[in-house]
Amino acid sequence: MKTVSVIKLAIILMMAVWLSGLVRASGPAENLSSFQIQTPRGISQDLWSYFIPSDNPMTAGKVELGRLLFFDVRLSADGTVSCASCHDPKRAFTDGRTVAEGVAGRRGARNSPTLLNAMFSNGQFWDGRAGSLEEQAKMPLTNADEMGNPSFEAVVSRLSSIPEYAKQFREVFGGPVTIGGFAKAVAAFERTLISGDSPVDRFVAGDINALSDSARNGLTLFRGKARCGVCHAFNQNFAAFATFPFFTDGNYRNTGVAANFGGFAELARKALAASRDESGNSILELARHERAGELGRFVISGNTLDIGAFRTPSLRNVALTAPYFHDGSAATLQDVVRFYVKGGKENLNRDWQLEPVPLDEAEQRDLIEFLKALTSDDTHRLTDLR
Numbered sequence: 192m193k194t195v196s197v198i199k200l201a202i203i204l205m206m207a208v209w210l211s212g213l214v215r216a217s218g219p220a221e222n223l224s225s226f227q228i229q230t231p232r233g234i235s236q237d238l239w240s241y242f243i244p245s246d247n248p249m250t251a252g253k254v255e256l257g258r259l260l261f262f263d264v265r266l267s268a269d270g271t272v273s274c275a276s277c278h279d280p281k282r283a284f285t286d287g288r289t290v291a292e293g294v295a296g297r298r299g300a301r302n303s304p305t306l307l308n309a310m311f312s313n314g315q316f317w318d319g320r321a322g323s324l325e326e327q328a329k330m331p332l333t334n335a336d337e338m339g340n341p342s343f344e345a346v347v348s349r350l351s352s353i354p355e356y357a358k359q360f361r362e363v364f365g366g367p368v369t370i371g372g373f374a375k376a377v378a379a380f381e382r383t384l385i386s387g388d389s390p391v392d393r394f395v396a397g398d399i400n401a402l403s404d405s406a407r408n409g410l411t412l413f414r415g416k417a418r419c420g421v422c423h424a425f426n427q428n429f430a431a432f433a434t435f436p437f438f439t440d441g442n443y444r445n446t447g448v449a450a451n452f453g454g455f456a457e458l459a460r461k462a463l464a465a466s467r468d469e470s471g472n473s474i475l476e477l478a479r480h481e482r483a484g485e486l487g488r489f490v491i492s493g494n495t496l497d498i499g500a501f502r503t504p505s506l507r508n509v510a511l512t513a514p515y516f517h518d519g520s521a522a523t524l525q526d527v528v529r530f531y532v533k534g535g536k537e538n539l540n541r542d543w544q545l546e547p548v549p550l551d552e553a554e555q556r557d558l559i560e561f562l563k564a565l566t567s568d569d570t571h572r573l574t575d576l577r
């Protein structure tokens with residue numbers, strides 16, 4: 192009896208799965224030509240698939256729409272700024288500036304991060320305040336220092352008046368231009384911006400000659416004496432360990448970069464006081480402080496351990512994404528390494544894992560050679576996207 196009902200249940204389940212497939216296939220007028228991608232060496236197909244959300248499946252039409260939107264200056268209030276203005280494929284999707292510059296030359300407070308492999312981050316932005324690429328994509332539109340639109344409605348009505356967009360949204364989403372559709376298309380495009388196959392990936396795959404002696408020594412330092420791997424964690428075996436090949440632990444850490452801001456100590460004291468107010472109102476009030484951004488993750492989490500903490504960034508393609516750190520304060524990789532040799536910058540909340548690392552000049556050079564070997568060959572291919 193029992194076996195029979197188990198079989199019955201299995202059949203019902205199989206029917207349900209089959210039916211849900213049918214429903215999806217006959218659902219909205221999504222462009223159904225399925226999207227194929229060949230992931231580069233070092234990033235497995237499984238890992239990529241794992242990060243595709245079920246409510247925003249990849250289709251070729253959607254990716255193409257997202258690509259058009261990404262490069263379109265008509266997204267901004269005055270028609271001068273596109274996503275690519277700050278995330279330029281020619282600079283590995285960064286802008287080469289200390290901090291970003293948006294409409295009418297208005298400067299933001301943070302350095303533009305690369306979008307290569309951004310799809311694999313658990314939170315978007317230096318402080319992780321957006322939970323997904325979809326959520327993130329809408330935010331630059333109404334940011335006064337970026338695209339400067341008064342509202343999402345303004346963007347939707349502008350895009351709706353462009354016949355090609357009206358047509359493509361209909362084809363891809365089966366309806367008019369919406370902000371949700373915009374976000375989905377841009378996010379789908381961003382999920383094609385994957386980058387691997389660097390000399391380091393080839394070395395890990397067994398090609399001993401892929402790294403110079405200097406870079407190889409740099410790798411040993413990175414994982415050992417220089418302590419970089421503590422936070423910039425690397426593991427390729429996603430299937431076995433659910434760990435990631437991006438040289439980040441995905442955590443938020445205070446290395447002391449925030450203390451470049453002279454008023455940081457005082458801001459941090461205010462944050463500590465605000466965290467004791469259980470209503471959360473004090474934190475909200477503090478978040479309106481002009482330089483509250485330097486509190487980093489704390490503004491999002493309210494956790495005092497997060498005061499001045501920013502996401503450990505991936506180090507892939509780092510040779511192409513200067514200047515460095517959330518405030519763009521390090522002009523070169525040499526500057527970055529010198530910062531770590533001193534153990535970061537002293538402040539009340541500095542990460543307990545950071546300590547001065549005694550690297551001589553030759554060791555610092557080797558470490559930099561290793562960082563340069565994290566540059567992918569496909570990054571150059573991606574510069575032709577436009």
Ligand code: HEC
Nearest residue numbers: 273274277291292293301302303304315316317328331337
């Ligand atoms: C004026 C420059 C500027 C424009 C325009 C701009 N961005 Fe950004 N972008 C930034 C900066 C600066 C950050 C980091 C901000 C922060 O962490 O607070 C960022 C962060 C991001 C992130 C998070 C990446 C990560 O690793 O955390 C994504 C994704 C992104 N932008 C996509 C886009 C898209 C899509 C558009 C167009 C709709 C766009 N950006 C327009 C400057 C810009």
Ligand code: HEC
Nearest residue numbers: 417418419422444448501502503504515516517531542544
């Ligand atoms: C305690 C954790 C930790 C350790 C140890 C650490 N990092 Fe970092 N790293 C971070 C965090 C967090 C940031 C972002 C800091 C910020 O901008 O506020 C960062 C930023 C960077 C950047 C800038 C990347 C960019 O896109 O702007 C580079 C390069 C870098 N680290 C290299 C290294 C090297 C090389 C070492 C070893 C000498 C090292 N890190 C050790 C946590 C760490």
